[in-house]
Amino acid sequence: MRVCLIFPQSTFLEDPMVFPPLGLWWLWSVLEQSGHDVSFIDMSEHNFKPQDIPHGFDVYMVSGTSPQGREIRKLGREFQWRGVPAVLGGPHATNYPRNSRKYYPLVVRREGEQAVLKAISHIQTGGALECLSDQEVADSTNGDGAALRKYQRGIIEEPFIDDLGLIPIPNRSYAHHYHYFLADEKENAHRATTMFTSRGCPKRCDFCDSPNLWSRAVRNTPMPRLIEEFQQIRELGFGAIQFYDDILPINPRRMKEICSHLKEFGLLWRCFCRVDIITKHGGRDYLQFMHDHGLREVLIGAESGSQKILDNVHKETTVEQNAQVLQWCDEVGIRCKLSFIIGLPGETRESLEQTRLFLRKHLIETPRRLRHKVDLCSYIPMVGTPIYKAAMRKKGARAETDEEFDDYGYHSGENFADFDLQWNVDAALMDNFFYEPESLDGGPRPDELFYKGKLGAVQQIVSTSQLSREELKKARDEMEAEIRAAGFAY
Structure with missing residues (x-):
């Protein structure tokens, strides 16, 4: 899939092009390793507005913090208007998943390196349950079902990754822009x-x-x-x-x-x-x-x-x-x-x-x-x-x-x-x-x-x-x- 990773504008900072969005760069490596064609946009660099985001991608993935919340919602409304798949992750999505679902069909909470691949599968299969593990489906029949309920609400949350060595090194090909x-x-x-x-x-x-x-x-x-x-x-x-x-x-x-x-x-x-x-x-x-x-x-x-x-x-x-x-x-x-x-x-x-x-x-x-x-x-x-x-x-x-x-x-x-x-x-x-x-x-x-x-x-x-x-x-x-x-x- 053609994936566009987007870091929203940081309108509250005097100079937003100082600290890079390392979380998105981890996802960049994970997605490329899985065979996806990935592009990255930091909206602050060129003072992009939501309507300036290029068309033609299969999915748009946004990650940001709560101080960027207003810009995150603007992007969500733009993608709703276009009728294209969009995923929100990062600290803001973690703290406000239900509110974020008003603007994004899929929300990833906490660590995203494993969840992002499940989000891609969700989009490719139209939300079919085969995106869930056998254990997650079994839990749903045994009275727990937390993963299934969240998944059906469009919220994806994977367990914390115990072995951080499994995560590829962040793609820093854009690092000199900061x-x-x-x-x-x-x-x-x-x-x-x-x-x-x-x-x-x-x-x-x-x-x-x-x-x-x-x-x-x-x-x-x-x-x-x-x-x-x-x-x-x-x-x-x-x-x-x-x-x-x-x-x-x-x-x-x-x-x-x-x-x-x-x-x-x-x-x-x-x-x-x-x-x-x-x-x-x-x-x-x-x-x-x-x-x-x-x-x-x-x-x-x-x-x-x-x-x-x-x-x-x-x-x-x-x-x-x-x-x-x-x-x-x-x-x-x-x-x-x-x-x-x-x-x-x-x-x-x-x-x-x-x-x-x-x-x-x-x-x-x-x-x-x-x-x-x-x-x-x-x-x-x-x-x-x-x-x-x-x-x-x-x-x-x-x-x-x-x-x-x-x-x-x-x-x-x-x-x-x-x-x-x-x-x-x-x-x-x-x-x-x-x-x-x-x-x-x-x-x-x-x-x-x-x-x-x-x-x-x-x-x-x-x-x-x-x-x-x-x-x-x-x-x-x-x-x-x-x-x-x-x-x-x-």
Whole structure:
């Protein structure tokens, strides 16, 4: 079949052509390996509108995140008007499968590398049940039938893939159309691309939807496959990698093996990290080892300068660890990007002041060797997270998915000691965001607002018992102005 893979416009980003859609590139390889003729379009590159998508394909496959939700629906309506088969996958489809079915005849939830072939079979056979495995059909006669019911509703969801080595390397033939660079210690820019070495996160941060997408079990790509991928990236001319694993250095033994191969290929790298993992596995020495093997920047979710807020959201880190790891990174020569979230449950004037004081004490007023970065985000409740579930339960809302209020191995959302958070979206935002009638208060879904809009514009939709939306936004904007005036970049 002739398949067109489409990444919708990212209208909320100042520069959407930075980070490539790696998920679609995995599907690209899977489909080509199965004999299909595949084309890829990133709609942001040429500012494509839905009507600009070329005709003549047998099936169109779209994948995107909830901040792209409006563009995803526009594409769905275009394909409905054309009367052509279309499939939606990715994080937005995972969180909103039933809503997405209004626009797409087929929706793939969670991992798509196996499900995409079932979607193709569904289209080729007109939805015949032979697309299901014998076990799935048998389950339907034994009283379970979840797979069959979803399949008949046009929702395809395969079990998580245990052996990630079975997935082919992403097709990166389009990678040079994106311009992401990683700076070394001399501020020389090295062209970078993105990569995963694992899927899943064992932590339980209440604001994060990663376990909903990947599960809490960490599944590692086998080392021979990683080496093959490092070689592909180097041969394409890239000198650096942005790793998208939730916690790349979580396993020191595996990390050291990965580091040896990164050094062998001469690749610099950047990753997401947690301060508790660093302190647990050697602290400064662990950072020094990774720096010696190419690590030049880490993104750390500091979240707040208030220990109470960190405890409220089950972050399982401390304010002191955040300060200590920042100090170690500076000494070793690793640039830190610290991310803070304003407006988490229980936010008070005191907790905001503690965050402000953390920024002043450990960044603004402390001389540093490196130019570290700070991101100040406004909290947006994400579907499938414990915070969202707790709020929806309180309102007696209907779940969007059968599993939406399940806990995925978290604590129960009803066990919050002091669930102090509300959100609302007023009519003033309707010009900027697509109206979604099923959302919590009749406005756009919270996911679609994202934490930071074009040109740094921030949409604040949450409030607490002490602080209104306006007060939270004002506090965030004041901290933002102070940190930027001191020379810290995003």
